[in-house]
Structures are given as structure tokens and as C-alpha cells.
Amino acid sequence: MKRSNEPTDERLLGQMMAGDEDAFLQLYRRKHPALYRFALHMSGNAAMAEDVTQEVFMALIRDTGRFDPARGSLGGFLFGIARNHLRKRWEQEQRFVPFTDDRDDVRPAIAANGNGRHADRYDDEATARLRRAIATLPENYREALVLCELEEMSYEEAAAALDCPVGTVRSRLHRARALLTEKVRDERRVDRAPAVGE
Amino acid sequence: MMDCSQFRELLADLDRPGVLAAELRDQALVHAELCGDCGQLLTESESLDADLRRLIVKDGYSRAAMRVEANVLKAFRDKKAAEQRQSMGWFAAAIGVAAVVLLSLGFWLYRGLPRSRGPAFVHVTHVSPPSPVPPKAAADSDREPQVAVQGAGSSDVVRGESSKSAGKLAADSSTLVASDDSAAFIPLPDAGYPATLDDGAVVRVEMPRADLAAFGLPVEAMEGDGTVRADLIVSADGTPQAIRLVSQDDANATAQR
Numbered sequence: 001m002k003r004s005n006e007p008t009d010e011r012l013l014g015q016m017m018a019g020d021e022d023a024f025l026q027l028y029r030r031k032h033p034a035l036y037r038f039a040l041h042m043s044g045n046a047a048m049a050e051d052v053t054q055e056v057f058m059a060l061i062r063d064t065g066r067f068d069p070a071r072g073s074l075g076g077f078l079f080g081i082a083r084n085h086l087r088k089r090w091e092q093e094q095r096f097v098p099f100t101d102d103r104d105d106v107r108p109a110i111a112a113n114g115n116g117r118h119a120d121r122y123d124d125e126a127t128a129r130l131r132r133a134i135a136t137l138p139e140n141y142r143e144a145l146v147l148c149e150l151e152e153m154s155y156e157e158a159a160a161a162l163d164c165p166v167g168t169v170r171s172r173l174h175r176a177r178a179l180l181t182e183k184v185r186d187e188r189r190v191d192r193a194p195a196v197g198e
Numbered sequence: 199m200m201d202c203s204q205f206r207e208l209l210a211d212l213d214r215p216g217v218l219a220a221e222l223r224d225q226a227l228v229h230a231e232l233c234g235d236c237g238q239l240l241t242e243s244e245s246l247d248a249d250l251r252r253l254i255v256k257d258g259y260s261r262a263a264m265r266v267e268a269n270v271l272k273a274f275r276d277k278k279a280a281e282q283r284q285s286m287g288w289f290a291a292a293i294g295v296a297a298v299v300l301l302s303l304g305f306w307l308y309r310g311l312p313r314s315r316g317p318a319f320v321h322v323t324h325v326s327p328p329s330p331v332p333p334k335a336a337a338d339s340d341r342e343p344q345v346a347v348q349g350a351g352s353s354d355v356v357r358g359e360s361s362k363s364a365g366k367l368a369a370d371s372s373t374l375v376a377s378d379d380s381a382a383f384i385p386l387p388d389a390g391y392p393a394t395l396d397d398g399a400v401v402r403v404e405m406p407r408a409d410l411a412a413f414g415l416p417v418e419a420m421e422g423d424g425t426v427r428a429d430l431i432v433s434a435d436g437t438p439q440a441i442r443l444v445s446q447d448d449a450n451a452t453a454q455r
Contacts, residue, residue, distance in 0.1 A: 019278050021271070028270060036262045053262045057270040061277050127256060130249045149250050150257070155217075174210040181242045184249070 009074040017064050028057055031075065034151050035082050041146040042086050044135050055085045072160030075153075079161035083143065125191075133183035141176035148173050200229040205236045212240070213247055309436070383431055383440035384413060398433040402444065415443050 007015075007023075009030070015023035032053055039049035059081050060067075067077050134142060147158040148169065155173075159166045208226050211217040218226075230240040404425040410417045420426045420443060431440040 016274075019281070021274060021278070024274050025267075025271065028267060032266070033261050037257050037260050040257070040260060050262045050266050054266045054269055058273055061270065061273050124252075126249055127253055130253055150254055152254070170211075174207075177210045177243065177246060181239075181246050184246065185242065 010069055013064065013067065013074060024061075031078055032057070034075070035078055038079060038146055038151060039082055039086060041134060041150060042083075042139075042142060043089070044131075048086075048089055052082050052085045052089065056081045059085075073157060076157055076160030079147065080163060083162070129184060129187045129191075130180075133180050133187065136183065137176055137179055141172050141179060144169050144172035145176040145180065149177075200225045202229075202233060202236055205229045205233070206239065209239060209243055212243070383429070383442045384415065385440045386413070386438050398431055398439065401430045401432050403428055403430055410441075410443070413441055415441070417443065420445075 007026075009027065012023045012027040012030075016027060035056055036049050036053045039052040040046060043049055043052070056078050060078065067074060071077075134145065137145065143162055144158060147153045147161055148155065153161070155166045155169050158169045158173075162169060205226050208218060208222065212223060212226060227240075230237045404427055407417050407420075407424060407426050410426055410428060415428070417426050427444045429442050429444055430438045433439050
């Protein structure tokens, strides 16, 4: 919850543009957790999420003037940069052929394996199941779900971050929830089914 | 009365604050109570919401490692330093340009002002170095700081400085008078005469009659139309120091030489 006497994002950005290091740090500490979580949910990889978070702020430092308050919030702008960097990383990774025979879909595989801190060994079963289910959602649906449900953005904020109409965000979220419900139901069914030979 | 398709449309927004009107939400809940399938969907949706909330709480404290903050802070400092260097460079360049402009302006004023007060039209016909100073004149200059210069038809006196060099230079000009022509040089108002005559030259020019009259030279008696020939003593820095009239015959002879 933002306190009323805290400076707005736009004000901090203005101070940062004037060279105020404290303002930059404050902005980073305010904005980076959500960006990191978004990248983490989208990639399922803590190292990649950190790289993407870093790239977002590097881009902000390099080209602060690109942000236009008339087009949306600073948060939406930063999520947009994060999304572009994630896509670039996926494109780079898809150039490499994995050694394993499982070549169905690289992205969900990365996300589901969670070779970073994301695959938390202390997750309870329901949470772990949900993570796996989210990781296998198509990218567009996953973005809408992560922003609107996990980052609790409004449809308008998510639409600005995803650079698409509000109606599109809404329909993607509905579809994502429906798919997620099915996946979780299926996983529960598999978990409850007795193992063969028992 | 709401039907199942309408209910499924609204299902995802039932728990989203501010999206659905209260009346519409109530209708959806009533439908879920009456329809078994939609009731099941509502239960699963609420379960999903609970799981998502648990995930939000669990990931709520997720942060990037401190090295990320250190990296971006370093990048910010680097960019700030680069901008400061750039602005300092621009400042230095601006100072340099201003200095060049001021120097040029000063030089132009230094060179331009005396000329602007000189004759409006001068035609140079002949340039000769100043005559060497005869030993006698130099010796004379040692003992008399005030040298009489014969005027053209009148007796004029150049008031030299009391120093020896001034007397010597005044003697130089009198030597020029004696060796070249019978007329005397008249010092110009702004001239540094005689202190700057050492490396100067005698320049023969054609000047408008009116300009010469302004110097007090008796041009009425001279032949010629609009212009009259005259000799100027010009110092090494190009500043005219003294002037005298030249007779037409003498001028023609010099030109032929």
C-alpha cells in the first residue's frame, strides 16, 4: 500500500532524470519486485527473471525520455519492456536445440522445470500444482493471468502493459482461468488416482 | 433471469472488485445456486482464487538479488558521470567560442577604429621604406627632444616626447622630409608618432582633396581634380602616422622611377 506522502512514480522519474540517485533507488525498490515476479512467472527461471529485471532498469536509465505519461502508467511501461525482453530471451533460446528428445514446447518446459528458485521445495502441493499449471498456459493467457491475478492489476493497467485493448485482456484472462481450472482439476484427478499395480 | 452462458461470461469477474454491478453479481450467484453445473464452476473458480491468493502471499516477498540493484545503480552512476562530462565539454567549448569571438572583436576594434577615422578614399601609388637616419640627425636627436619640421609653405613644429627615442624618431621624420621633398610631414591626430616609426614606410597615396583639407594641408594650391597625391608615413602596424603633400611633378617622377 502506497502512503499518501510518498512521491508518485512520475515525480521520482523526474527527479531521476535530473540525476537524483536516491530517487532512482526508491523507484527501483518500489517497482522491481512486481517486475521480477512477472518475469519469474513468465519464465519459471530465477536467473532469467533477474536478468530481465536488470534489463528493464538499464533500458529506463538509457532512455528515460521514452516514457510518455499520456500513454499509461510507469508500471505499465516497465512491464512492457520486461515483456519485450522476455520474448527476446525466448527467441534466443529457441535457436538452440535441446539434447533431450522432449521438444514439444521449450517455454513451458523451462517454466515447469523451474531450474531456479521458482520451483520452491517448500511449496505445498496445491501451490506446486498451480505453478505447474500456470507454466503450461499459452504465453498470451499467462501474461494476462500473471498481471491481473498475481500482480492484481486492473484491466486498464494490464492493457497498457500488454499494449492491447481492455476487452482483449478480459477475454484472455477468462480463457486463462478456464484453462487453469481444467489443468488443476486434471492434476488433482491424477494425484487421487491409485498408482498402477497398487 | 440469467442463463448459463451469461453466467460463464461473468464468472471470472465475480470476485473482481468494481467490475460488476452489485445487481448483476447477485443474479449470477442466484443462478449458481439454481444450476448444478454453474454451481460447480463457481466452486472451482473460488478454489482457484484461493490458490492464486496463496501464491501471491508466497511470492509476495520475492525480490531480485542485491547484485541486480548494484548493477543498475552502477549503470545509473556511469550515465550520470558521462552526462556531466558531456555538459562540461559543451561548457568548455562555449567558453572557447566566446573567447575567440571576444578576441576577434578586440582585434577588429584595435585595427578598425583608426582606419574608420582616416580618409574615406586612399589610392596607394608608391611605397618606399623610410630613409636611413643620418648619423648627424641621430646625434642631433640626442640633444634636442623638440624638432622643427618645415611645413609646406608654413613653419610647423612637431612636439615630440621628451625622451631620447622620441627625439630620434622625430629626427627620422625630419630626415625623410629633407631627403624626399621640401614639404614637411604633418602628424596625424591619432598617430603614435614618432614612437612607432622605426619599422614604418613612406607610402605615396592619392587622397580626396576634402580629406586632405581636413588635416589642414593647403590643397587649394595643388593641381589635379578630385584627388591629390600625398606621402603617408605608415608605422609597422599599418597605422598612418604623418602626412605631407607632394607636388605633381615630383609624384610623376617617382612613379616613372
